[in-house]
Each structure stands twice: as C-alpha cells, then as structure tokens.
Amino acid sequence: xxxxxxxxxxxxxxxxxxxxxxxxxxxxxxxxxxxxxxxxxxxxxxxxxxxxxxxxxxxxxxxxxxxxxxxxxxxxxxxxxxxxxxxxxxxxxxxxxxxxxxxxxxxxxxxxxxxxxxxxxxxxxxxxxxxxxxxxxxxxxxxxxxxxxxxxxxxxxxxxxxxxxxxxxxxxxxxxxxxxxxxxxxxxxxxxxxxxxxxxxxxxxxxxxxxxxxxxxxxxxxxxxxxxxxxx
Amino acid sequence: xxxxxxxxxxxxxxxxxxxxxxxxxxxxxxxxxxxxxxxxxxxxxxxxxxxxxxxxxxxxxxxxxxxxxxxxxxxxxxxxxxxxxxxxxxxxxxxxxxxxxxxxxxxxxxxx
Numbered sequence: 001x002x003x004x005x006x007x008x009x010x011x012x013x014x015x016x017x018x019x020x021x022x023x024x025x026x027x028x029x030x031x032x033x034x035x036x037x038x039x040x041x042x043x044x045x046x047x048x049x050x051x052x053x054x055x056x057x058x059x060x061x062x063x064x065x066x067x068x069x070x071x072x073x074x075x076x077x078x079x080x081x082x083x084x085x086x087x088x089x090x091x092x093x094x095x096x097x098x099x100x101x102x103x104x105x106x107x108x109x110x111x112x113x114x115x116x117x118x119x120x121x122x123x124x125x126x127x128x129x130x131x132x133x134x135x136x137x138x139x140x141x142x143x144x145x146x147x148x149x150x151x152x153x154x155x156x157x158x159x160x161x162x163x164x165x166x167x168x169x170x171x172x173x174x175x176x177x178x179x180x181x182x183x184x185x186x187x188x189x190x191x192x193x194x195x196x197x198x199x200x201x202x203x204x205x206x207x208x209x210x211x212x213x214x215x216x217x218x219x220x221x222x223x224x225x226x227x228x229x230x231x232x
Numbered sequence: 233x234x235x236x237x238x239x240x241x242x243x244x245x246x247x248x249x250x251x252x253x254x255x256x257x258x259x260x261x262x263x264x265x266x267x268x269x270x271x272x273x274x275x276x277x278x279x280x281x282x283x284x285x286x287x288x289x290x291x292x293x294x295x296x297x298x299x300x301x302x303x304x305x306x307x308x309x310x311x312x313x314x315x316x317x318x319x320x321x322x323x324x325x326x327x328x329x330x331x332x333x334x335x336x337x338x339x340x341x342x343x344x
Contacts (some may be wrong), residue, residue, distance in 0.1 A: 054334045054335055054337075055338070056330050066335060067327065068335065071331060072335060106292055173324055175324070226317075228311075
C-alpha cells in the first residue's frame with residue numbers, strides 16, 4: 001500500500017527531527033512535512049531528514065496545512081494518507097496500528113482515539129489525560145455532536161488515516177483548528193465508514209504548550225456554529 | 233419633517249446604488265433583494281408610520297421607532313454574518329492560492 005504520512009508543522013523545529021526519525025524508522029511510506037509558514041528552522045530540519053517538504057510562504061493554520069497534505073496525496077495517487085501531529089504527542093508505532101485497521105478494508109477513515117486506554121503522560125506513570133485537556137476535549141466532542149451530529153469520542157485527534165476514497169472525497173475548507181471537526185462532518189456527509197482505535201498520547205511540556213488551548217477551543221466552537229449558520 | 237426628507241432622499245439614493253450594483257453584476261440578486269427590502273421598509277416607515285403601529289403593538293413595544301431599532305439590530309447582526317462569510321471565502325481562496333504555489337514549488341524542487 002502506497003502511504004503518505006502528512007506532518008503539518010508550524011515552528012516545530014525543536015522537536016520535528018525526533019518526530020521524523022520515529023516515522024522514518026517505521027518505513028511505512030513517504031513522509032511529507034507541510035511547513036505552514038514557520039519562522040524557525042522547521043523547513044531545514046525536514047530537508048535535513050531527507051523527507052518531502054511543502055512550504056507555505058505564509059501561515060494558513062492547521063486546516064490549511066492538512067488540506068495541502070491531502071491535496072498532495074490526491075495528486076500523487078496514494079492509496080492511504082496518515083496525518084500525524086509534529087509536536088511529538090503521538091507515538092510513531094500507532095501509525096502501524098491505524099494503518100492495520102484501515103487495511104482491513106471495511107472502513108474508509110480511522111481516527112486515533114486518545115481517550116480509550118490512552119492519555120499517558122510521558123515519564124509520570126499517569127494513565128490519564130491532564131484534567132484540563134480531557135475536559136476541553138469532552139466539551140468539544142459535545143459541541144461536535146450538537147452542531148454536526150457526529151458522536152465520536154475524540155473529535156480533535158490529529159492522528160488519522162484515510163483510504164483512497166476518503167482522500168478523493170474529503171474537502172476541507174476550514175484553515176484553523178476547526179478542521180478536525182470539519183473532517184468528521186465531511187466523513188458523515190460523504191457517507192464514509194469510520195472507526196476509532198485507541199492510541200497513546202505523549203504529553204510533554206512542548207506538546208501541551210503547542211496543543212489546542214482554551215482560546216482555540218472557543219474558536220472551534222464559533223467556527224462550528226458559523227458552519228451551521230451558513231449551511232456549508 | 234426635515235429629517236424625514238433627508239432620510240427619504242438617502243433611501244432613494246441607496247436604492248439607486250443597489251440597482252446600479254445589481255445591473256453591473258457587482259451585487260447578487262439576493263443582496264439586491266435584501267437592500268431593496270431594507271430601504272423600502274425605511275421609506276414606508278417614513279411615509280406611512282401607521283403601517284408599523286400594528287406590528288409594534290403585537291410585539292408589545294411602545295413606539296414604532298422601538299420596532300425599527302430592533303429590526304435594525306437584527307439587520308446589523310445579519311450584515312456581520314455576511315461579512316464573516318465573505319472573509320471566510322477570501323481566506324479560503326487565499327489558502328488555495330498559497331497551496332497551489334507551494335506544491336508547484338515543491339515539484340520544481342525549490343521549496344524555498
């Protein structure tokens with residue numbers, strides 16, 4: 001299976017090298033970094049690892065970077081695309097896990113769910129997400145259900161896998177963090193089959209600092225509300 | 233009386249601008265219909281204030297002017313929404329341009 005692993009990155013030079021090393025060691029397919037207008041050395045780190053890198057000349061936001069990655073997958077005729085956050089919060093081995101689920105052929109999209117058996121905090125031995133994160137995710141899942149009618153457990157997960165059909169059908173409009181909710185809406189509207197698999201989440205100081213914050217949560221809710229108002 | 237004349241003249245001017253915008257294709261028929269409705273409502277209120285008296289009474293408001301203010305606030309919120317949609321469309325178009333240029337540059341092997 002030809003797989004493209006899309007890593008959207010914005011000012012992730014400090015941790016991107018380790019993330020790419022982990023992904024490259026898997027040898028699951030091509031790795032594509034979408035440098036979303038970073039002002040640090042993100043682009044050079046990606047080139048240094050020998051991976052493909054598309055560089056936006058201005059910052060579009062998470063949604064814009066993901067849409068670029070999916071467009072490259074579409075144009076390149078890839079059979080599967082995986083999205084993988086660049087902040088180091090995912091375990092590279094989970095890519096194998098979600099691709100295995102996808103390759104069974106009974107689903108079109110697989111979401112890595114950080115709530116089922118996941119949420120390990122690195123080095124602390126804790127087996128739960130930090131309370132603020134789990135509360136924020138629960139709120140966003142609830143709003144996701146309310147506005148879009150999609151009852152999934154981890155609507156904001158950045159670890160996803162799409163098959164060729166999903167890559168062809170998904171059209172992402174939102175440039176910002178609301179893209180995660182929009183993808184689930186697209187899944188529903190295109191009648192794609194979705195499964196969630198439990199994945200590990202590695203909470204480090206960096207991944208917490210770079211992750212979705214309260215203000216992003218409000219932006220996501222506002223964007224979902226406006227999506228409903230404008231009727232897409 | 234003078235204020236009524238001034239506002240009526242402005243409403244007629246705004247209607248003419250909306251018509252010209254529609255005729256030249258700068259205004260969609262929906263937006264044209266919206267503006268015609270808004271300015272005809274203003275003209276009706278100025279010329280026949282009693283028309284609004286019944287609506288005002290039904291809504292439990294004291295004066296026709298209160299009714300107009302409420303309608304104005306709702307209309308202003310709608311305009312904010314339209315501007316939001318317009319900005320989102322511009323943002324989307326801009327993202328598409330950035331995406332196509334970036335992918336093209338990557339293909340040519342000159343990411344920078």
